[in-house]
Amino acid sequence: MTGLDGLLAHLPSWSTEPEVLARAALDRSGAVPDGLPLAVVHATSVDDVVRTVSYAAEHGVPVVPRGAGSGVSAGALAGTGTIVLDLSRLDRIVEIRPDDGIAVVEPGVITADLDRAAAEHGLRYAPDPASAAFSTIGGNIATNAGGLRCVKYGVTRDSVLALDVVTGDGRLLRTGRTTLKGVTGYDLTSLLVGSEGTLGVVVGATVKLLPLPRSTATATAYFPDARTAVEAVTGLRRAGLRPSTIEFLDHATLVAIDDAQGGDLSTRGRAFLLVQTDGYGAEEEMAAVVEALKATATLVETSGDAAAADRLLATRRQALPSIERLGRVLIEDIVVPTTRLADAVAAIEAIVRDTGVRIFTFAHAGDGNLHPIVLVEEDGPPVGDAVDALFALALDLGGTLTGEHGVGLLKRDWLAAELGETGLDLQRRIKAVFDPAGVLNPGKAITER
């Protein structure tokens, strides 16, 4: 067997089949591990998790927590000698308390399933990553996932009230509380959110649910160029507006969607914004949005009904799949202050010119969060310099390397440049507090000394 007999004999569900291991070792980054993990453990209880992590800590075996494997920064990549700890079968929605606006869930619950269950009570789970149909809440928490409406409602961290985690020494820790407010002790909940499985394995979460908005209004706008489109985001802010969604697509992306869907979006303008408002007064606020957009847009359309709005959102969701049809891609995820978006899109256009690499850019523009999608073409130019240039421009413009996908394995080389040596040093020491044996997803999220 694998040398894990002392562990596996005590667990109900696991596999050491090479094909199973090979699949469980990958995420959606396209990165390739150095070999096969030792085993994949399918946790069926918190106890399975405690047992696995305790064994790993005692024997110095790395553990890679895994939700749906939909991450794009190689955070769930599992190499030689590791145990994949798959949480996807812990998928019960334990409780929804509509009158308190909270839900208690296991980590393997699919994001969209939680949102659907909340909707039955007139509520919603605000964070809506484009991967909601297949990502897990545990993975969302571990990456602090964002989504389309987080410009108004915050990222995953803003919706997490309490966590149950198994720390690297196999202890069960409960953080936070089920109340909407509270300051007893340091905020370990926020510390764990976004920690990419390196501080603890999330085995349970209490999350906030918000009332479904009374109404939602949607507009799309086309602009003569990318700069004008992203400058309109600042225009919305100046007008005192608070849309729930502001999404940007560049011309390359519009063309890719048209090629995939047979549409004509790319003929309507050279850049695109999708804007939604919601809540009481959504229509009145949308009227103000439209007025602000019309200052520079060449075409503004509002969608009267929910079905038309859904089609527009679906278009946005088609962006990545449409680009992925063209070949292997690197999904980048930089953030800049929204007032520097225009400089960012100009710099990306320059990178494309200088390197010959094809880049498609869409963005959660309201947050300044750009997803430049870098096409890796068989016979095209090497992409390394283009990717480095993207990271450099993010930091140059006062931004960050990753808005929602995480550092994983792929952005580690740039960490020190963003965090500074003192910050990195403190982060490493915090890692050692939670995971003294260094077995929780080692090498991910932060670099070792």
Place this chain on the structure above:
Amino acid sequence: MTGLDGLLAHLPSWSTEPEVLARAALDRSGAVPDGLPLAVVHATSVDDVVRTVSYAAEHGVPVVPRGAGSGVSAGALAGTGTIVLDLSRLDRIVEIRPDDGIAVVEPGVITADLDRAAAEHGLRYAPDPASAAFSTIGGNIATNAGGLRCVKYGVTRDSVLALDVVTGDGRLLRTGRTTLKGVTGYDLTSLLVGSEGTLGVVVGATVKLLPLPRSTATATAYFPDARTAVEAVTGLRRAGLRPSTIEFLDHATLVAIDDAQGGDLSTRGRAFLLVQTDGYGAEEEMAAVVEALKATATLVETSGDAAAADRLLATRRQALPSIERLGRVLIEDIVVPTTRLADAVAAIEAIVRDTGVRIFTFAHAGDGNLHPIVLVEEDGPPVGDAVDALFALALDLGGTLTGEHGVGLLKRDWLAAELGETGLDLQRRIKAVFDPAGVLNPGKAITER
């Protein structure tokens, strides 16, 4: 002198005058320190802070960071042998970037001054503690202050993007970022917010500013009893409403305000709610609020204009001062799930009956955050049991010991009951990471082993 000559000789502004020390040693909790601090250092630069903390770490001298001293949990209480590090003179608003919706401030900026400066750009700083007129942003950050509108806009943590702090070993650390999103590294910013000066001294902050709401609508409602009033909070949630403020006053508090102000609030009902809605659609949402309140309220009034609304808010702000006229008070700060508010007010009424202690309760009811104000009467019954009963009921009802005032010195005995041994152990280790010499506000916020 004081034995601090090696430090004070290098600092521009400090005092060892007994009267100055005596004043700098107190906060608004009413707690009394065991003697005088060694010195108060008035920081005039980040360098002064680095120098003071470095000296303290080297010589093992406790440092008590201090903003305005308006805290009510003895967090800024400074006893024998300590250095008070007063940040109130670092009070520059360094920069407001309206188009990015951020402000960069020094820690000594008064909360209301920042909000006023933001208003000049059509923006606001969302967290509005009732102490905004005199508390500092640094103190707000260190306690994770809440306020009236945090039920919709979040607490201080939700508005802090980046921090400059001096850690316990005298290192300058920058956390977070100036973008609205980002997941590079662990969230040290959230960890530092609410840490009550025990992990680092805040010397700078980048905070979020939101657009001023387009309009605001206000209603007050009177109810036959406290239970009915707090149950109306659940009614608002069931109706899918998202008010920006939901404040509760009990009958004892209404009487105290009337006695202080010469009004007749207490004749209108036995319990009171103040509700505000804001943003686009505020009036339409308020109409729905009024309809929901009318189901159980005996009287509902809406205030047509801003001046009337301001008067209603002023009434709410008079609650604490009106009670304080009656004698020394202990300001408690428990939180329960909003659906347990009715049980909480009933339990508080029982505590009053059982102990004979006078308690006035007002609440940020939308968050479940109750402020039972315990009157300490010269010839009245001892209050210790009543206070313990309040903490016990908070935990019994699935709540927390403190919603926004912090643990300070006063709630330390209850910490383990809420956090559990594993949680407390991890928190102590985190403290040791940031403050290896244990000189930053020792004994506050978390208990030593």
